[in-house]
Amino acid sequence: MSITQFRSDGPASAPVPVTFQTIQEKKQASRPISALTAYDYATARLVDEAGIDLILVGDSLAQVVLGYDNTLPVTVDEMLHHTRAVRRAVRRAIVAADMPWGSYHVSVEDGVKNAVRFVKEAGAQAVKIEGGANRAELVERLTSAEIPVIGHLGLTPQSVHRMGGYKVQGRTAAAINELLHDAHTLESAGAVLLVLEGVPREVAARITSEVGIPTIGIGAGPECDGQILVFHDLVNLTFTQPAKFVRQYGDAAALFRNAIEGYRRDVETRAFPADGESYHLPKDVAVSLNGSAVRQKA
Numbered sequence: 001m002s003i004t005q006f007r008s009d010g011p012a013s014a015p016v017p018v019t020f021q022t023i024q025e026k027k028q029a030s031r032p033i034s035a036l037t038a039y040d041y042a043t044a045r046l047v048d049e050a051g052i053d054l055i056l057v058g059d060s061l062a063q064v065v066l067g068y069d070n071t072l073p074v075t076v077d078e079m080l081h082h083t084r085a086v087r088r089a090v091r092r093a094i095v096a097a098d099m100p101w102g103s104y105h106v107s108v109e110d111g112v113k114n115a116v117r118f119v120k121e122a123g124a125q126a127v128k129i130e131g132g133a134n135r136a137e138l139v140e141r142l143t144s145a146e147i148p149v150i151g152h153l154g155l156t157p158q159s160v161h162r163m164g165g166y167k168v169q170g171r172t173a174a175a176i177n178e179l180l181h182d183a184h185t186l187e188s189a190g191a192v193l194l195v196l197e198g199v200p201r202e203v204a205a206r207i208t209s210e211v212g213i214p215t216i217g218i219g220a221g222p223e224c225d226g227q228i229l230v231f232h233d234l235v236n237l238t239f240t241q242p243a244k245f246v247r248q249y250g251d252a253a254a255l256f257r258n259a260i261e262g263y264r265r266d267v268e269t270r271a272f273p274a275d276g277e278s279y280h281l282p283k284d285v286a287v288s289l290n291g292s293a294v295r296q297k298a
């Protein structure tokens with residue numbers, strides 16, 4: 001009996017966990033895979049309870065949670081801290097963690113050690129790394145260390161300085177051929193999924209049809225096997241102009257602003273807290289405001 005079967009025999013409220021096998025089956029059956037980022041307990045609970053298949057603790061948290069200009073400054077320890085919070089919330093979805101810039105760029109050894117920390121110390125079920133054929137050796141080593149690897153091709157935000165900004169990739173024949181080569185190389189090295197970011201839909205469609213592993217697109221068109229967005233983009237919490245590929249499904253900024261302004265108004269007018277929102281003394285104790293003794297009735 002597999003662990004999954006065992007869990008499904010449990011209480012009705014215990015969801016059957018998603019696995020990379022079920023994700024692979026979705027590709028085979030042409031059933032779209034849903035993925036979304038999350039960075040803390042509360043949002044991860046909402047994302048998981050909504051039935052999203054894969055939750056990525058993305059290094060985009062450097063920007064949307066920590067306020068940096070790009071993803072480069074976030075550290076392994078910060079990523080571990082957020083991954084643990086997400087892990088505590090999630091019962092069904094796969095939890096994957098982004099390896100931050102610098103954590104796998106110095107040596108393959110470093111990359112393996114840092115990836116092990118994500119699994120051992122934070123409970124991640126997979127790690128994501130950016131790059132193509134140049135990451136093949138690392139993908140092989142991680143795979144042989146039993147760590148599922150998600151590749152990330154196209155517009156790779158950790159390469160922002162090399163790319164000269166956040167630009168759509170794969171627009172020339174040479175660049176498309178390189179992306180195809182990268183995708184095949186990552187698959188052969190053992191990657192279980194490929195994130196395709198910021199590439200023309202035709203290129204993503206071609207990669208998706210050529211590789212056996214699922215592709216998850218972000219700004220890569222509808223032909224990918226699944227889609228991923230940054231949670232804060234989805235709910236309008238980024239304070240920036242959304243990219244072309246973002247669809248906002250809610251306005252959390254407006255919701256939070258209304259709530260915060262309402263609270264401030266009520267505090268300033270003494271409408272909050274009301275008597276019903278206050279604690280009261282037991283009936284046998286009396287306190288007056290005029291400095292006389294505090295009395296306990298006999």
Ligand code: KIV
Nearest residue numbers: 037058059060195218
């Ligand atoms: O860091 C991130 O959030 C990501 C996804 C958008 C793919 O890499």
